[in-house]
Amino acid sequence: MSRAAPIRLLLADDQALVRGALAALLSLEEDLTVVAEVGRGDEVVPEARRCAPDVALLDVEMPGMDGIAATSALRAALPTCRVLVVTTFGRPGYLRRAMEAGASGFVVKDTPARQLADAVRRVHAGLRVVDPTLAAETLATGVSPLTERETEVLRTARGGGTVADLAGALHLSEGTVRNHLSAAIGKTGARNRADAIRVAEQNGWLLGE
Amino acid sequence: MSRAAPIRLLLADDQALVRGALAALLSLEEDLTVVAEVGRGDEVVPEARRCAPDVALLDVEMPGMDGIAATSALRAALPTCRVLVVTTFGRPGYLRRAMEAGASGFVVKDTPARQLADAVRRVHAGLRVVDPTLAAETLATGVSPLTERETEVLRTARGGGTVADLAGALHLSEGTVRNHLSAAIGKTGARNRADAIRVAEQNGWLLGE
DNA sequence: CTCGGCCCCTGACAAATGTCACGGCCGGAA
DNA sequence: TTCCGGCCGTGACATTTGTCAGGGGCCGAG
Numbered sequence: 419m420s421r422a423a424p425i426r427l428l429l430a431d432d433q434a435l436v437r438g439a440l441a442a443l444l445s446l447e448e449d450l451t452v453v454a455e456v457g458r459g460d461e462v463v464p465e466a467r468r469c470a471p472d473v474a475l476l477d478v479e480m481p482g483m484d485g486i487a488a489t490s491a492l493r494a495a496l497p498t499c500r501v502l503v504v505t506t507f508g509r510p511g512y513l514r515r516a517m518e519a520g521a522s523g524f525v526v527k528d529t530p531a532r533q534l535a536d537a538v539r540r541v542h543a544g545l546r547v548v549d550p551t552l553a554a555e556t557l558a559t560g561v562s563p564l565t566e567r568e569t570e571v572l573r574t575a576r577g578g579g580t581v582a583d584l585a586g587a588l589h590l591s592e593g594t595v596r597n598h599l600s601a602a603i604g605k606t607g608a609r610n611r612a613d614a615i616r617v618a619e620q621n622g623w624l625l626g627e
Numbered sequence: 628m629s630r631a632a633p634i635r636l637l638l639a640d641d642q643a644l645v646r647g648a649l650a651a652l653l654s655l656e657e658d659l660t661v662v663a664e665v666g667r668g669d670e671v672v673p674e675a676r677r678c679a680p681d682v683a684l685l686d687v688e689m690p691g692m693d694g695i696a697a698t699s700a701l702r703a704a705l706p707t708c709r710v711l712v713v714t715t716f717g718r719p720g721y722l723r724r725a726m727e728a729g730a731s732g733f734v735v736k737d738t739p740a741r742q743l744a745d746a747v748r749r750v751h752a753g754l755r756v757v758d759p760t761l762a763a764e765t766l767a768t769g770v771s772p773l774t775e776r777e778t779e780v781l782r783t784a785r786g787g788g789t790v791a792d793l794a795g796a797l798h799l800s801e802g803t804v805r806n807h808l809s810a811a812i813g814k815t816g817a818r819n820r821a822d823a824i825r826v827a828e829q830n831g832w833l834l835g836e
Numbered sequence: 837c838t839c840g841g842c843c844c845c846t847g848a849c850a851a852a853t854g855t856c857a858c859g860g861c862c863g864g865a866a
Numbered sequence: 867t868t869c870c871g872g873c874c875g876t877g878a879c880a881t882t883t884g885t886c887a888g889g890g891g892c893c894g895a896g
Contacts, residue, residue, distance in 0.1 A: 789851095789852070789853090790852070790853070791852090805853070805854065806855090806856095808853085808854075809853090809856090812854075813855095819853090819854095820853075820854085
């Protein structure tokens with residue numbers, strides 16, 4: 419059985435050190451081989467085209483393009499390549515978006531190291547791998563209650579400007595910005611703008627640049 | 628030369644996956660051996676007492692006790708054990724505080740994986756290891772301009788409560804809280820409370836629980 | 837078509853936030 | 867000693883935020 423061709427892996431993580439460490443960890447397994455490493459989301463597809471990996475391990479937080487978008491792009495470009503999302507934050511929205519984008523598995527960096535190789539094998543075998551705790555939380559949290567505009571305003575408000583700044587940046591009236599913010603605050607159950615941003619961020623509702 | 632006793636390492640990082648991956652990476656080196664792994668800052672000293680490592684790799688962001696405090700505690704308990712701080716964020720204040728606490732090296736997780744083993748060896752040999760770019764930035768940023776009370780207020784304000792909440796939690800008058808916040812906003816060059824918190828956090832001025 | 841939801845805008849009001857000038861306290865310099 | 871400067875604390879004041887009640891336009895479902 420160890421005669422079978424090894425599973426070819428692509429690693430994407432913006433932190434070079436953990437990327438290399440993951441490569442070392444996975445290379446210990448006889449049936450796995452790391453054929454490519456990238457540090458940016460927008461390098462995933464080009465590199466995958468060159469190396470034809472069987473499974474891609476993608477981080478969510480990456481410069482250039484986030485891991486969810488990279489998942490979509492990769493699934494479109496190389497449908498036979500499975501995606502396993504490996505991320506720091508177990509945000510409910512991340513899991514949902516990842517699965518919708520076509521990921522086969524979702525693992526947080528809190529999980530024991532020994533389980534990673536198994537997760538890769540399962541994904542390669544066509545199974546789905548999901549942390550059950552996180553899955554439950556995702557179901558409980560539900561999809562984002564925020565409307566498109568509201569998320570956009572909230573996303574822009576992250577930078578920490580005044581209402582006038584936001585209005586200028588978004589080409590809206592100040593009153594409108596206030597309204598959107600107020601709606602977002604209400605929907606998130608927050609009491610502040612800052613609070614609302616935190617809640618939305620924790621739930622993964624502010625993705626997409 | 629490979630006959631010499633290997634360097635004994637302790638790893639502390641709250642993310643089990645990267646902890647295990649780092650262990651795998653470092654174990655590839657003949658002259659290094661990982662003798663202990665912990666996931667919380669307050670487990671560092673007890674575990675180090677048991678295993679007597681030569682070098683400890685500590686993350687800054689950890690539950691229980693942050694890596695800086697763990698550095699102090701470890702240096703006090705086992706003066707012969709060197710500390711190499713390995714962290715996600717290259718915040719200027721982190722580096723300063725780490726060195727003041729007695730760390731021998733400071734590495735961000737962006738650095739190439741191959742350099743880590745060398746950093747460990749240098750630290751073990753009694754040398755200091757510091758990212759030169761980050762060192763320059765640290766010098767430029769200088770120490771925190773915030774007064775003790777101001778940092779305390781800002782730290783409490785992170786939770787995202789109203790002024791009254793802060794006043795209650797800190798046993799201060801509302802006006803006083805506002806004043807400290809205003810001063811902090813001025814000193815950080817921010818325009819908002821939220822902005823000030825971000826700036827202070829990015830510079831590592833809000834450490835210590 | 838009509839209804840409902842979302843989006844955009846307006847204006848006014850209450851509440852929270854940020855600014856300021858002030859006084860007390862303490863430690864070091866003159 | 868007195869003076870000065872930094873830090874802390876306080877209250878009054880202007881500004882910014884958040885809320886609410888509107889109104890109009892657009893689009894898709896029923």
